Amino acid sequence: xxxxxxxxxxxLLVSCQEETVVEIEPIQFPxxxxxxxxxxxxxxxxxVTTEILEDFILLDLQNLANDNERRNARYxxxxxxxxxxxxxxxxxxxxxxxxxxxxxQRLAITTAIGPGDCIYRLDKRDFGIDQRDWILxxxxxxxxxxxxxxxxxxxxFLTQTRNPYLFSIETISMFEGDAVTNRGGDIxxxxxxxxxxxxxxxARAGINPQREVNDENAVFAAYAKSGIAINKTREVAAYESxxxxxxxxxxxxxxxxxxxxxPFTVELANAGIxxxxxxxxxxxxxxxxxxxxxxxxxxSFQLLDNNLVGKFxxxxxxxxxxxxAPANVVRYVGETDPVIYIxxxxxxxxxxxxxxxxxxxxxxxxxxxxxxxxxxLLAEIFFNANKFSGLVSTTNRRQKQALAEIGVDHFxxxxxxxxxxxxxxxxxxxxxxALTLLPTEQFSAKLRATRNSSQxxxxxxNGGSVNLAVLNKNFPELVRELNLFQDLNLN
Numbered sequence: 001x002x003x004x005x006x007x008x009x010x011x012l013l014v015s016c017q018e019e020t021v022v023e024i025e026p027i028q029f030p031x032x033x034x035x036x037x038x039x040x041x042x043x044x045x046x047x048v049t050t051e052i053l054e055d056f057i058l059l060d061l062q063n064l065a066n067d068n069e070r071r072n073a074r075y076x077x078x079x080x081x082x083x084x085x086x087x088x089x090x091x092x093x094x095x096x097x098x099x100x101x102x103x104x105q106r107l108a109i110t111t112a113i114g115p116g117d118c119i120y121r122l123d124k125r126d127f128g129i130d131q132r133d134w135i136l137x138x139x140x141x142x143x144x145x146x147x148x149x150x151x152x153x154x155x156x157f158l159t160q161t162r163n164p165y166l167f168s169i170e171t172i173s174m175f176e177g178d179a180v181t182n183r184g185g186d187i188x189x190x191x192x193x194x195x196x197x198x199x200x201x202x203a204r205a206g207i208n209p210q211r212e213v214n215d216e217n218a219v220f221a222a223y224a225k226s227g228i229a230i231n232k233t234r235e236v237a238a239y240e241s242x243x244x245x246x247x248x249x250x251x252x253x254x255x256x257x258x259x260x261x262x263p264f265t266v267e268l269a270n271a272g273i274x275x276x277x278x279x280x281x282x283x284x285x286x287x288x289x290x291x292x293x294x295x296x297x298x299x300s301f302q303l304l305d306n307n308l309v310g311k312f313x314x315x316x317x318x319x320x321x322x323x324x325a326p327a328n329v330v331r332y333v334g335e336t337d338p339v340i341y342i343x344x345x346x347x348x349x350x351x352x353x354x355x356x357x358x359x360x361x362x363x364x365x366x367x368x369x370x371x372x373x374x375x376x377l378l379a380e381i382f383f384n385a386n387k388f389s390g391l392v393s394t395t396n397r398r399q400k401q402a403l404a405e406i407g408v409d410h411f412x413x414x415x416x417x418x419x420x421x422x423x424x425x426x427x428x429x430x431x432x433x434a435l436t437l438l439p440t441e442q443f444s445a446k447l448r449a450t451r452n453s454s455q456x457x458x459x460x461x462n463g464g465s466v467n468l469a470v471l472n473k474n475f476p477e478l479v480r481e482l483n484l485f486q487d488l489n490l491n
Contacts, residue, residue, distance in 0.1 A: 029156040036150050037487055043439050048079040048115050050437045050485055054151035056114040057165055060121060061158045070158045072123050074134060075165035076110070078419075080434040082118035091168050094414035095120050096406050098171040101310045101346065101415075102191050103127040109406050119165070131161070133191055138163035142173045142181055142423075142472050143435060147485045167435065172420050176323050177343025180468045184323040185314070188342050192311050198298065198319030205302055205311070206244040209237075213267040216381060217241060219388045220268070221359035222259040228330040228340065228348075233259040235293065236357070238391050245395065247309075247354065248300040250293055254328045262293040263361050268378055288374040297322075297329040301345065303395055307402035309353040312345040336425065343416070350413035353399040354392040359385045426465035432457065435475075436484050443482075450481040 036058075040051055061070050078091035089112075096109045099122060108126035113119045124134060138161070146162060147155070155164045173181040176188045188194075195201055202209060212218040222235040235250040250265065252258075269287040300313040314322045324341045325331075331338040348355060365371045365379035408414060422431060433443035444461060447454055456474045457466060479485060 029153070029160055029162075031157040032150050032153040034150055036154065043442065046115065047083055047439060048118065048437065050147075050149065051151070051487075052115065053077060053079050053119065053165075053437065054147065054149060054155060056119055057121075058151050058155055058158075060113050060119075061155060067158075069123070071160055072125050073159055073164075074122050074124050074129075074161070076120045076122070076168045076170070077114075077118060077165055078120075078168040079114065079116075079118040080167060080437060082116045083434050083437070084430065088112070088116045088118040090410055090414050090418045092117065092120055093408045093410055094419040095122075095168055095171065097308075097403070097408050097413075098174065098346075098415050098419075099127045099129075100306055100402075100406060101304075101308055102129075102174065103306065104192075104304045104310070105306065107306045107402060107406050120168075129191070134161060136187060136190060137170060137174055138166065140173050140181070140183070140187055141166060141170055142468065143167050143169060144472070144476055145479050145485055149485060149487045152485065168419050169423050171415060172343060172423065175341075175343030175346065175415075177341055177346075177416070177420055178424055178468065179337060179339065179341075180472050181343075182323045182341055185321045185342065186323075188312075188323075189321055194311060194313060194321070196321045198300070198313070198315045198321075201300065201313050201315075201321075202239075202246065205246050206241050207239045207246050208241070209239055209265075210267045210270060212239040212241055213271050213382070218267070218382060219384050219391065220265075220361070220382050221357060221385065221388050222263060222361035222383075223357050223359060226330075226357075228332065232256070235259045235263070235265075235361075237265070238388065240391075245303040245391070246300060247302075247395075249298050250295040251297045251299075251325075251329050252293075253296045253326065256296055257293055259293060259361065260364055262291045263365060263383075264289050264291055264293065264375070264378060266292055268382060271378060271382075288378060289372075291371075291375065297325055299325065299330075299345065301349065303353070303398065307398040309349050309395065309399060312342055314340075314342060343420075347413045347416035350416075351411075353395045356392070359383060359388065423468050423471075426467055427471065428465050429460040429463075432460055432466065432471065435471075436478070436482060438482075438484075446482045450478075453478045453481045 039055055042049055042052060057075055061073060064070050064073060076095050078088055081091060082088045092110060092112055100107055105128050110120035110122045113121060141163065156162065172178060174187060174191060176182045176185065195204060209218065217240045218237060220235060220237045222233060224233045226234040232252060232254060237248050239246045269289050269292050271288060296317045298315050301309050302311045304310045314325055316322055324339050327339055330340050332340060362379050362383040362385060365383065366376050410418065430440050433440040436443055447457055448461065456470065457478065460466065
């Protein structure tokens with residue numbers, strides 16, 4: 001993956017197949033040379049306008065200890081959802097969890113400020129986010145805008161970045177959680193410092209699958225009736241090394257190989273060639289089995305140092321990183337969009353880091369006459385349900401403790417189910433109006449008077465809706481025609 005930010009500070013996304021290199025020229029955001037205008041009362045009591053939002057952010061920045069803290073301060077806001085009467089604390093839970101899932105540092109949380117605590121300040125250093133990462137985030141915003149108000153320019157000056165605050169929905173672009181934000185992994189894998197190839201992914205995690213198998217630090221399980229690998233069998237493995245733990249799946253296309261006929265990975269077939277399993281002789285270099293499964297796709301993730309699972313990695317049959325899994329390998333049933341993107345992993349691995357399953361392979365191999373002595377020995381050692389169950393229980397317990405430590409207690413994943421879900425369906429008039437930080441009636445009147453936006457979003461005025469792709473593509477023009485994020489009383 002390679003990202004080059006030129007003198008104009010424009011981000012160029014290129015193929016994930018290259019190494020990631022970011023070059024940044026210093027960005028200078030000067031302080032505005034005009035006084036900050038007086039705050040206008042809200043049009044509705046308790047309603048958060050752009051002015052009010054930015055006033056709270058500016059005051060918060062001015063109260064920080066020094067310029068270094070201000071330069072590292074960034075903000076997410078859910079004030080648009082607060083204006084709709086939603087719980088801002090659930091949005092904060094989603095923001096805190098998302099940032100910690102991106103980070104491999106100690107757990108940290110944002111600071112809630114503003115009306116109803118609908119603005120969340122983070123110190124980007126707490127989550128391993130540097131300025132290159134933030135530029136990547138702000139340049140790929142799914143709700144793109146740049147403030148032009150005097151308060152906004154003062155905030156830009158204090159933070160020295162173009163977009164000091166973003167809507168909470170931008171977490172979906174950080175995790176590439178749907179078709180609109182999918183960049184083939186360019187964004188997510190860069191933010192989580194991940195390589196392009198599966199072998200490099202393992203190596204960076206301190207894992208060598210063959211070594212872990214030879215040292216018996218690997219355990220496997222296989223089963224049918226997976227919730228997402230429909231009408232197929234699925235195999236999972238866990239590799240441990242020096243406190244590192246990686247889980248990975250082995251999946252096929254519909255109609256591909258079946259695990260109960262080919263239950264062994266290449267590493268299992270080669271087990272004991274470097275070190276003999278239980279001193280069982282294997283000196284002639286032959287593989288222990290020819291019943292080797294050839295996967296078409298995989299999902300991997302790690303137990304992070306902060307005890308959350310993260311560093312999700314999707315790859316094809318050649319071990320190359322992907323932004324989404326093929327729908328003929330795994331898919332969501334009953335969802336409007338059945339494709340599983342990187343961000344989809346968050347909802348599946350929320351309450352339980354590892355989804356419960358029951359191994360069916362051990363009994364299959366040890367009681368089936370089609371498997372020989374070597375193959376049964378492999379099953380005895382590596383398809384160990386008790387060992388796998390222990391790893392699952394430990395991982396789930398550690399993640400639950402981490403969730404409690406950062407105050408995440410919602411019964412559903414607050415990232416995918418609270419922050420993202422409303423944007424992934426059709427959005428009506430009130431929801432879109434809230435993103436402009438205008439009351440619905442005022443938004444409707446201004447929208448009717450526009451030339452271009454009234455055509456694109458006119459359906460909203462007649463009880464219709466728009467999707468995220470339309471909103472993403474046309475939001476900059478909506479901002480321009482409605483004069484959003486500007487000081488209208490000074491024009």
